[in-house]
Amino acid sequence: xxxxxxxxLARLSRLALTPTELERYTHEVSSIVEYVSTIKAxxxxxxxxxxxxxxxFNVARPDVVTVPGGSYTESLLAAFPEREGRFLKVKKIxxxxx
Amino acid sequence: MTNKFATIAALRSAFSDGSYTxxxxxxxxxxxITENDPAIHAFLHTYHDTAIAAAKEATAAYEAGTADLxxxxxxxxxxxxxxxxxxxxxxxxxxxxxxxxxxYDATVVARLRAAGAIFIGSTNLDxxxxxxxxxxxxxxxxxxxxxxxxxxxxxxxxxxxxxAMGAAPAAIGTDTGGSIRQPASxxxxxxxxxxxxxxxxxxxxxxxxxxxxxxxxxHTVADAELLHTIMAGKDPLDATSYDLSPTAYDKAKPLTIxxxxxxxxxxxxxxxxxxxxxxxxxxxxxxxxxxxxxxxLFEQGLAAYYIVMPAEVSSNLARYDGIRYGLSVPGDDLLAxxxxxxxxxxxxxxxxxxxxxxxxxxxxxxxxxxKQAERVRTMMRAExxxxxxxxxxxxxxTTPTPAFTFGAQADPLSMYRQDIxxxxxxxxxxxALSFPxxxxxxxxxxxxxxxxxxxxxxxxxRLLAIGRVLYDERSASTSWTPPxx
Numbered sequence: 001x002x003x004x005x006x007x008x009l010a011r012l013s014r015l016a017l018t019p020t021e022l023e024r025y026t027h028e029v030s031s032i033v034e035y036v037s038t039i040k041a042x043x044x045x046x047x048x049x050x051x052x053x054x055x056x057f058n059v060a061r062p063d064v065v066t067v068p069g070g071s072y073t074e075s076l077l078a079a080f081p082e083r084e085g086r087f088l089k090v091k092k093i094x095x096x097x098x
Numbered sequence: 099m100t101n102k103f104a105t106i107a108a109l110r111s112a113f114s115d116g117s118y119t120x121x122x123x124x125x126x127x128x129x130x131i132t133e134n135d136p137a138i139h140a141f142l143h144t145y146h147d148t149a150i151a152a153a154k155e156a157t158a159a160y161e162a163g164t165a166d167l168x169x170x171x172x173x174x175x176x177x178x179x180x181x182x183x184x185x186x187x188x189x190x191x192x193x194x195x196x197x198x199x200x201x202y203d204a205t206v207v208a209r210l211r212a213a214g215a216i217f218i219g220s221t222n223l224d225x226x227x228x229x230x231x232x233x234x235x236x237x238x239x240x241x242x243x244x245x246x247x248x249x250x251x252x253x254x255x256x257x258x259x260x261x262a263m264g265a266a267p268a269a270i271g272t273d274t275g276g277s278i279r280q281p282a283s284x285x286x287x288x289x290x291x292x293x294x295x296x297x298x299x300x301x302x303x304x305x306x307x308x309x310x311x312x313x314x315x316x317h318t319v320a321d322a323e324l325l326h327t328i329m330a331g332k333d334p335l336d337a338t339s340y341d342l343s344p345t346a347y348d349k350a351k352p353l354t355i356x357x358x359x360x361x362x363x364x365x366x367x368x369x370x371x372x373x374x375x376x377x378x379x380x381x382x383x384x385x386x387x388x389x390x391x392x393x394x395l396f397e398q399g400l401a402a403y404y405i406v407m408p409a410e411v412s413s414n415l416a417r418y419d420g421i422r423y424g425l426s427v428p429g430d431d432l433l434a435x436x437x438x439x440x441x442x443x444x445x446x447x448x449x450x451x452x453x454x455x456x457x458x459x460x461x462x463x464x465x466x467x468x469k470q471a472e473r474v475r476t477m478m479r480a481e482x483x484x485x486x487x488x489x490x491x492x493x494x495x496t497t498p499t500p501a502f503t504f505g506a507q508a509d510p511l512s513m514y515r516q517d518i519x520x521x522x523x524x525x526x527x528x529x530a531l532s533f534p535x536x537x538x539x540x541x542x543x544x545x546x547x548x549x550x551x552x553x554x555x556x557x558x559x560r561l562l563a564i565g566r567v568l569y570d571e572r573s574a575s576t577s578w579t580p581p582x583x
Contacts, residue, residue, distance in 0.1 A: 006453060009456045009460070012460070013416075013452045016437035016438055016441040017441070021449070025453055029453055029454050032450075032454055033454070036401045036467065039405070039474050056295065056338060076423075079199070079423035079424075081424075088422065090421055090432065091429075093432050
């Protein structure tokens with residue numbers, strides 16, 4: 001892996017890295033990737049396509065409201081970094097300049 | 099040092115006969131924390147006022163002699179800080195959640211609360227449970243109470259240290275790749291990782307959603323069983339949870355115990371290997387049969403784990419973006435807010451795993467890494483199912499070494515190898531129990547080492563019953579006298 005690869009992955013992951021971090025992660029992530037690559041050599045997995053996570057599939061529940069309206073509103077609003085009344089304040093994402 | 103707690107069972111019986119009270123127990127727990135925690139740093143927060151108030155009520159209930167009191171009434175417990183306790187800070191050991199207050203109880207917390215438990219505080223952990231030493235906590239490392247120059251293990255290191263230093267008879271941790279069992283091994287405790295789905299994950303701060311389970315750290319298997327039974331069972335708020343069918347263990351029948359010999363050849367400390375052989379000799383002397391088993395895919399577990407887990411980490415941690423809760427660092431535009439927040443809020447190991455996870459999931463690499471790792475995982479389950487047709491349990495040391503000193507595993511890969519025996523268990527979703535098998539000597543430190551028993555998926559009750567026979571009835575120390583009031 002090159003520094004450019006890691007810089008690209010960092011952009012995809014929304015992480016601003018310092019030059020020192022970029023240098024270090026390039027080295028470290030490369031050696032981890034090299035280590036985990038041993039599993040590429042294992043064959044026989046063609047039969048094992050279905051990922052088997054947990055014992056259950058397609059669990060559903062009735063689509064009904066189970067808590068009184070507003071039970072969590074104030075605690076969720078209180079967690080907002082920027083708030084105006086009952087609104088979450090965020091940066092503008094549309095601009096007229098372009 | 100003030101009186102250390104023994105078992106939940108001993109505490110409960112002292113409460114019932116009036117020789118000790120929940121009020122005294124909580125006061126003693128808080129004193130132990132005040133006196134010892136500045137040096138150990140097991141706790142991130144203590145729930146001083148609510149714990150004292152709850153203890154007062156519990157004491158009154160025992161004094162009133164009410165019938166059918168709940169099983170944990172007045173028992174102080176410590177909770178890992180990636181498990182939500184309503185109204186308390188839930189930081190997950192990260193700066194990004196430094197000021198986050200839990201709006202609700204995790205299901206496991208709600209069930210323990212309903213059973214009468216008193217939460218005395220939240221315990222330290224590696225950031226987002228990523229690590230094997232608690233050195234990755236944004237709030238500083240926890241020290242091993244048995245040997246303070248050494249780590250308590252991780253990521254549930256604070257929970258293990260809280261019990262080992264005597265602040266609580268038991269603590270709750272989470273285990274994604276060994277994070278309950280490895281600290282239990284390093285701190286001389288019992289640690290249990292339930293079958294995937296046995297417990298609800300609702301209210302656990304997610305790391306690897308197909309791997310995470312909560313579980314107990316205790317002094318005896320019986321206590322672990324008690325806590326597990328209270329926490330376990332289907333929860334409508336977690337679609338992967340279900341009620342396990344009961345499984346029993348007939349003590350009269352000797353067990354067949356499988357040892358993956360080839361897996362134990364390399365990288366194990368000589369003293370740990372010798373202790374493990376001694377343990378096997380003792381088990382044989384009890385009449386059980388010890389046989390070699392071949393688990394070639396188990397040996398690939400660590401490599402598959404370091405693909406599956408970071409993939410899930412990179413997805414799960416995408417939610418920390420500085421918009422709706424947690425740390426928010428300003429920037430010129432929305433993208434800069436995301437990037438600056440995540441740069442400032444996440445530590446080194448978390449960033450490393452997010453980058454790694456993004457890599458194994460990215461176009462062009464997904465098939466070779468993530469998909470292949472999931473295939474290996476499926477094949478591993480088949481290999482295990484075939485092996486469990488011939489043996490009751492599989493046994494290995496819990497960790498390849500005893501507790502190491504701070505900074506000793508600075509290279510990420512050498513730190514990851516600490517979990518070589520524990521991660522295959524999470525990939526396969528099976529239950530595993532660690533209990534102490536003896537001690538090894540390092541300079542002036544006498545260090546405990548654990549042995550890990552794993553069993554077929556869903557057989558949690560049977561595994562715990564086996565653990566009671568192999569550990570509690572032989573070596574667990576349960577004697578305890580309540581301190582003089």
